[in-house]
Amino acid sequence: MKEQDSGAPGIWVLTLGIMVIGSNSFVLSPILIDVARDLDSTPIAVARAISAFGAATALTSFLFARSAVTWSARRILCVGGTVLALFLLGSALSRAWWHLALCQAAIGAMVGGMLPTIYDAATANAPAGQGGRTLGRVIRGWGIALVLGVPFSAFVADMAGWRAVYLILAGFAALTVAGFARLPRGAAGPAEPAGQVGPAGPRPSLGESLSARGARPLLLICLLYMTAFYGLYPYLGTRLHEAIGASASLSGIVVLAYGAGFGLASYAMGAVDRWGARRVFPVVLLVLGAIYVGLPPATTHIAPALAAAFLWGVANHVGVNLIILLLSRRGETRRRMLLGLHTTITYGSIFLGPFLLGQLYDRIGFAAACAASALFVVLAAAVAWTRRADW
Template sequence: MTRHFTVLTAGVVAVGAQSFLLAPLLPDLTASLVATPSEIGRALAAYGVGVVLVALLLGPRLDRIPRATALTAGAVVLAVSSAISALAPNWEVLAAAQVLAGAAAGVVLPATYAFAAELAAPGEQARATGRVLTGWSVALVAGVPVSTLLADLVGWRGVLGALAVLAAAQVVLYRTLPASAVPSTPRPRIAAALRIPGVARLLLGTLAFMSAFYAVFGFAGAEIRLLHGGGAAGAGLLALAYGIGFGLGAATDRYAGRIGLAPVLAALAGVYLVLAATVGVLAVLLGAAVVWGLVNHVALTLLVSRLSAAAPDARGAVLALNSAATYGGAAVAGLLAGPLYEAAGLGWVAVAGAVVVAVAVPVTRSRAAQPVSIGA
């Protein structure tokens, strides 16, 4: 069983490394592809478009496909998209490849979270969810800093090529997972999943949470390089600090059932204000990023585990909607944060993130999703 969770976590690492890598390499991409930060921001947003399209078109079908089969197919697409990204001659091709990468993530992530919940012992679903979510921490602590260091040595194209190899290796690992039962209940529709009590509110929380995260994280690396220098490796320090905090947040997983989501989001809004105030002092900014990662781990675990528990026989569909909300937030951030960053800098982007998260607090204070049967 431990081996299965390790494979699932490794898949999150592969998706996370691909998802986060482009942000700290933004200056390299703009120079190499002769593009503006806003254009690269649109390429980042294209990733979210791919996730949303897959969630809406394939989300209802994920519960009718064996989890290992869905994961394997997603890893194949991720490998192909990384290879295309590595060869992109301009930002438009990069954006198209990111749509494909987003489509892969739109399959891999909900299938991973659903599989983790199904493999968990009764009453341990939240802890199992937190366990696979540590893959994001590994991607940030190890994958992104190492990748940015390699980018200084072999360029961003070489790094994306290496990620294609990593995704291909994940295809082999997924083939070692056990076969999962396909539910016999009718395939749930998107509208039916949205009507599950509390799901819509949690999805709005995810949308706000992720819009703020991608808006700030997407341009933080560029701001560090602008103000403090250090090349791509210097920008990777923020990812490292955030990843350390995200990993530390795993210590709270056993208490997930007793933590309120609204207070955590309120605390997160405060963290964004601190980030806004410390942009000019690198050491303090990195310390704030550790706290940022910790609070984000808690919030993400609560959101995913509560959505996963909402309807066991429609888990894939609900978590696909979560992926749509997640990368819908990334798309919104990519489209709107770029112009704000160019006009006012990272500090005001972080303030905007605080406002967005704060708006979600009263929404998520309402009753969370309760388990129901779609087939009932």
């Protein structure tokens, strides 16, 4: 994406792509019972579709990072978006839980390449000193998915059935393909000639990419950060039900508060650019640690639960943005591989986080799980502080 294209059409189609991916990632949970009933199955069996999506995304993002694909970002996104639309349609037409799981696995296989490409395209040609702001506008798509996509999908499922949800997402995916087709040929990198995917010269190996200054600490921080988040977030609704008897609708309002904070935080990224990412990063991680410590008492009443969820969304947006931004600065030739590894770690944490912290939640309680999440991000803050000179 050229600098003059970093505004409306380019950035907004990348944001829309994230919104579609995010909506597909989150939408099955609130409609799980409806899907299971219609497919004559159980919620546990249907939930395997979520696992299939996450596993495929983690695997293909790693393979994508290591591959020598010679496609432009525009081509990767157009092909990925087309497959996304087709298998979202397939999800709507599923007749058994394993049909849905296979469709979601195919979608995950595309998302593993699309996500790092979208992040790369957003950061590669951002105007000088505006990388955080530009990336923040794209990452806002996750907040839009939480604030609008998931509640709207639940409403559609109630009115027209769960299949209509995937039909609508398929339509939005097709719309993104039309937008991706208008991206410049050189959208993947500043040094890239028309029609070529990456900067000139041979692509570095995995070892060479990991040897980039500060890369390994950033990926370690990503693992700690995402494990802390995904270890708690899936249990938020359960905690609210246990603590205050919250219904699904009331829990959904708390999720909306989180999504609102996540989306609005994109407007703060200009300040992060001015203050400097390496200065802000350890502070944001410590703030997240404080939020995790405060979640057990905050979730015993609805008002503080809403406030805590909003602040959690704000801090999480800034933290995710900083991890991606700092990884993207490890060098043009290494950027795609490192962003692919970021996606691998993120989706791998969907399994690791609930497994580790879920055990604590079941055996000791929510406070123990929150304490573990806080410990993870405090450790990440220590790494960020000691290695800040590398960034």
